[in-house]
Amino acid sequence: MTIRLRPHHLLCLLTYVGKGYSAAFTANYDAIAARIGDGEDLLIVAEPDDICAPLLADAEPHCHRDSVIERDRLALRDLGELLATPPQLGEAVVLDPVLLRQMREAFATGRTRAACVGCEWHGLCTGISAGGFAGVVIPTG
Secondary structure (H helix, E strand, O other): OOEEEOHHHHHHOOOOOOOOOOHHHHHHHHHHHHHHHOOOOEEEOOOOOOOOHHHOOOOOOHHHOHHHHHHHHHHHHHHHHHOOOOOOOOOEEOOOHHHHHHHHHHHHHOOOOHHHOOOOOHHHHHHHHHOOOOOOOOOOO
């Protein structure tokens, strides 16, 4: 199978340590993180993705907000500047250890953090990257 992932979640997964919006969200994210860790392909999408799934039953899921769409745009832009072959919507991506390491280095230095401005998880992710990504669920390899 392929994991459907929106662009800003490419950044979120770099610092994922098992915390989330709810128990259902975290359990779902843990399962997705395990699949990513096993090398499953990612499909970059422009809508709520597999990580968003547990939130879509909410009365007003934030996954549809303009601010989230803007996070996706900024994440694609920043990752495009970082990578020789930037991710494109509708494209399959394999998150191998080399790419994961490169993305984490850029994240830690702030090169790919524009999408993170105003996010409620910003402080947590900043601390995780400052700590060398200790405790992340998806290892660099």
